[in-house]
Structures are given as C-alpha cells and as structure tokens.
Amino acid sequence: xxxxxxxxxxxxxxxxxxxxxxxxxxxxxxxxxxxxxxxxxxxxxxxxxxxxxxxxxxxxxxxxxxxxxxxxxxxxxxxxxxxxxxxxxxxxxxxxxxxxxxxxxxxxxxxxxxxxxxxxxxxxxxxxxxxxxxxxxxxxxxxxxxxxxxxxxxxxxxxxxxxxxxxxxxxxxxxxxxxxxxxxxxxxxxxxxxxxxxxxxxxxxxxxxxxxxxxxxxxxxxxxxxxxxxxxxxxxxxxxxxxxxxxxxxxxxxxxxxxxxxxxxxxxxxxxxxxxxxxxxxxxxxxxxxxxxxxxxxxxxxxxxxxxxxxxxxxxxxxxxxxxxxxxxxxxxxxxxxxxxxxxxxxxxxxxxxxxxxxxxxx
Ligand code: KG4
Ligand code: ZN
Numbered sequence: 001x002x003x004x005x006x007x008x009x010x011x012x013x014x015x016x017x018x019x020x021x022x023x024x025x026x027x028x029x030x031x032x033x034x035x036x037x038x039x040x041x042x043x044x045x046x047x048x049x050x051x052x053x054x055x056x057x058x059x060x061x062x063x064x065x066x067x068x069x070x071x072x073x074x075x076x077x078x079x080x081x082x083x084x085x086x087x088x089x090x091x092x093x094x095x096x097x098x099x100x101x102x103x104x105x106x107x108x109x110x111x112x113x114x115x116x117x118x119x120x121x122x123x124x125x126x127x128x129x130x131x132x133x134x135x136x137x138x139x140x141x142x143x144x145x146x147x148x149x150x151x152x153x154x155x156x157x158x159x160x161x162x163x164x165x166x167x168x169x170x171x172x173x174x175x176x177x178x179x180x181x182x183x184x185x186x187x188x189x190x191x192x193x194x195x196x197x198x199x200x201x202x203x204x205x206x207x208x209x210x211x212x213x214x215x216x217x218x219x220x221x222x223x224x225x226x227x228x229x230x231x232x233x234x235x236x237x238x239x240x241x242x243x244x245x246x247x248x249x250x251x252x253x254x255x256x257x258x259x260x261x262x263x264x265x266x267x268x269x270x271x272x273x274x275x276x277x278x279x280x281x282x283x284x285x286x287x288x289x290x291x292x293x294x295x296x297x298x299x300x301x302x303x304x305x306x307x308x309x310x311x312x313x314x315x316x317x318x319x320x321x322x323x324x325x326x327x328x329x330x331x332x333x334x335x336x337x338x339x340x341x342x343x344x345x346x347x348x349x350x351x352x353x354x355x356x357x358x359x360x361x362x363x
Contacts, residue, residue: 036109037101039133040363041094043126044118044146045172046071046082048089051359052101052108057156059360061101065089068219072210076201083121090129097359105137112142112362114149118172149361151179153350154321156360160348161319165307167300167336170324170356171197171221176248176303178312179321186312188303189248196292197326199252200224203259203288207281208274224285225329231286236262238287240295248303250295259288292326293335300336304343318345328352 035054042049051062067085071077098105113130114123134141150173151166163180165188174191194202197220204210204220215223238258241251266278278284300320307313320340326332327349340347354360 037103037107038142038363039094039098039105039108039111040144040359040361041090041111041113041126041130042146042149042357042359042362043086043090043122043129044114044116045122045357046077046085047357048086048093048126049357049359049362050090050094050097051363052097052103053156053360053363060103061097061099062359063093063096063100064358065093069217072217072219075205077119079119079121082119083125086122086125090125093359094129094133105133108137108139110140110142111137112144114146114362115143116145118146144362145183146357146362147173147175148183148185150323150355151177151185151321152182153323153354153361154348157350157354158348160321163313164319164321165300165303165313165345167296167303167320167322167327168324169196169296169322169326169332171195171201171219171326173324174250174252176300178307188306189250189299191250191252193251193253194256195326196250196252196296197221197324199256200288200292200326202256203263203284206260206263206274207284208277209281209285211275212277212281219325221326221329224289225331227282227285228289228331229282231282231284233283233286233290235280235283236287238291240291240298242295242299248299248306250299252292252295255288255291255295259284262287289329289331293329293332296332297335297339301339301343304339304345308343316344318343320345320347322347322349323355325356328355 037052037054040051046067047064049064052060054060067082111130111134113126115127147168150168154160163178166177166179168175172195174195175187176189178186178188201220204223209215209223215226218226241254262284266280267274270278308315322336333349337347
C-alpha cells in the first residue's frame with residue numbers, strides 16, 4: 001500500500017510511487033490509469049538524445065548530449081568522430097532520461113529508435129545499443145523514421161488533425177509534404193542539392209563566426225540568426241533561386257555560392273584575410289537569412305496553393321507545420337506567419353527545443 005508523504009500541507013509523491021500505486025490496481029490494460037511508456041533514442045546525426053514519454057504525450061524524463069561544439073572546431077561533422085561521441089555518451093544519456101523519469105527499465109512498454117535517415121555510423125550506435133537493451137529487457141522495438149518524427153512532433157504540443165502541410169527544414173533535410181496520417185505522407189517538394197541548415201552552417205563557417213565572441217558556441221544557423229539582428233539585409237541585393245520553377249522544390253547551393261562571392265569581395269574591400277571577422281559580417285548574415293526565408297516562403301506558398309486547388313487541404317484554417325532545426329529561426333517563422341495569414345492558414349511550430357533533434361519526438 002502506498003503512503004503519501006504530507007509535508008507542510010503539500011504532498012508530492014514521486015512518479016515512480018504513482019506508477020507503483022496505479023499498477024497495484026487490477027485495471028484492464030488500455031484504461032486511463034495504465035499508461036504505455038516508451039523510451040525513445042535518437043542518434044541520427046550529432047545529438048545523442050533519449051526521452052521517456054507516456055502514451056498521452058507526457059514527457060517523464062529526457063536527456064541530450066550535443067556534439068555541436070566539437071564539430072564547430074573541426075569545421076563540420078566528421079562521421080567517425082560523431083560515431084565515437086555517440087558511443088561515449090549513449091549509455092549515460094539513456095540512464096539520465098530513465099532516472100529523470102523515475103521509471104525502471106522493466107516498466108517500459110517499448111523502445112523506439114531512429115533507424116533512418118541519417119549518418120550510417122551515427123544511426124548504428126543508437127540501433128545496436130537499442131537492440132541490446134531490447135534483448136535484455138525483452139521489450140518490443142519500434143523503428144522510427146527521423147523525418148516522420150519531426151513531422152509529428154507538433155501533435156505533442158497542439159491538437160492537430162490530419163491532413164496538414166509540413167515543412168521540414170534542418171541541417172540534413174528540406175522537404176514539403178502533405179501529412180495524411182501517422183505514416184501517410186505525400187511528398188510535394190525537396191531540396192535539389194543541400195539543406196538550408198547545411199548552407200547556413202557553411203556560410204557561418206566561411207565567415208569564421210566561431211571566432212566571434214557572441215557566437216562561438218552556437219550552431220551555424222543560430223549564429224547567423226543572432227548576428228543578423230545587428231545587420232542590414234538591404235546592403236546586398238540577392239535574388240532567391242528557382243524563381244520560375246513550377247514545382248515545390250528548393251535549392252540552397254546557389255545561395256551558398258553567391259554568399260561566398262560576396263564574402264571574397266568584402267575581404268578584398270576591407271583588406272582582410274580569410275579567417276578574420278568582416279566588419280560587414282552582420283549585414284551578410286542578415287542577407288543570407290532573408291534570402292533563405294524568401295525562398296522557403298515562396299516554395300511553401302506554391303505547396304499551399306497546390307493543395308488547396310486539389311482539395312487536399314481545407315480552404316480555410318488549413319494548418320502548416322514548420323519543424324526541424326532551421327524552423328527554430330524566428331525570422332523564418334515570422335516570414336512563414338506572414339504567408340499563412342495571407343492564405344487563411346494557421347502556422348504551428350514546435351517550441352525551438354523540439355524543432356532540433358531530440359529524444360522526445362522519437363518516443
Ligand atoms: O534538426 P536538426 O537539429 O538536425 C538535423 O536533423 O539536421 O537541425 C540542425 C540544423 C543545423 O544546420 C543548424 O545550423 C540549424 O539546424 N539551426 C538553425 C537555427 N538553430 C539551428 N538555423 C537557423 N536558425 C536557427 N536559430
Ligand atoms: Zn533532425
């Protein structure tokens with residue numbers, strides 16, 4: 001029998017005690033009181049993340065180890081380095097998520113792990129760790145598609161009905177899809193070359209923002225957003241790509257190339273070497289952020305019009321979900337909000353910490 005501690009009129013039983021208490025009753029499985037509890041594990045890129053979530057979406061515990069600082073120093077993700085860091089941290093991160101949840105491993109209902117897409121060496125660490133755990137604990141294994149997890153995260157924080165349009169913009173991916181069900185996606189457009197986060201990371205690297213005192217520990221995209229606030233986007237006149245393409249595809253390699261040319265030109269004008277911070281770095285950051293936002297908004301506008309014309313989305317109050325690391329950018333969110341207001345749609349974005357890779361979305 002569970003006794004609840006009553007101290008100064010406030011009692012706060014631990015989550016573990018609550019679960020023990022609920023289990024002591026002989027309820028039928030699936031009733032409100034017997035939650036299924038899933039451990040989610042994510043290692044597809046450069047974050048080792050784990051979370052324990054119940055079937056109603058309550059996050060019981062979470063932990064994450066970001067490799068950003070290491071990869072910033074080496075000038076990009078080196079897959080064997082990412083693999084080694086995942087190996088060094090996965091046990092601790094899973095343990096931390098479980099401890100924070102006060103759930104014992106034997107009480108888990110299943111283990112869910114990202115199996116694709118991502119860096120093969122990184123994915124492998126999460127997968128082999130999970131399969132070992134699954135074998136030890138004799139629990140079911142749920143293979144998770146990383147992009148589906150990003151797309152569905154919004155259902156954890158908002159009540160969103162199918163169908164909705166999703167824009168996934170991250171360091172490794174860029175796509176627009178109509179989400180018709182939990183694993184029913186209609187791909188409308190994707191990047192023809194690199195992802196927007198990859199492009200922003202490369203521009204930030206070329207600007208040597210790691211040496212900037214305000215940005216040294218930030219990912220490239222975050223550093224660009226931070227610096228852009230102090231810059232003037234109108235100092236450079238850049239035309240976004242694919243102006244005439246009658247589809248919903250994206251392209252970011254051209255923007256990167258153009259920014260490179262601008263940086264070389266500015267280095268000449270300011271008489272400085274590559275590796276030093278340009279006095280015009282903030283203006284360049286503002287310009288690349290603005291061009292990225294314009295391009296993303298134009299392609300998304302086409303997808304909204306296409307879906308409405310074909311009655312794939314409701315004419316009023318259709319939902320656009322934006323997620324992925326780049327969707328944590330407030331300038332890009334604001335630009336998408338202007339678009340959704342003009343097209344009678346609603347923009348929903350998970351909070352920034354759920355936009356970037358995490359264990360919660362997998363669980
Ligand atoms: O979703 P995510 O954590 O990992 C992938 O699946 O790629 O996204 C990471 C990417 C990086 O390229 C990073 O520079 C970018 O998201 N990013 C941002 C911001 N925060 C992270 N890009 C623009 N603005 C931000 N605030
Ligand atoms: Zn991701």
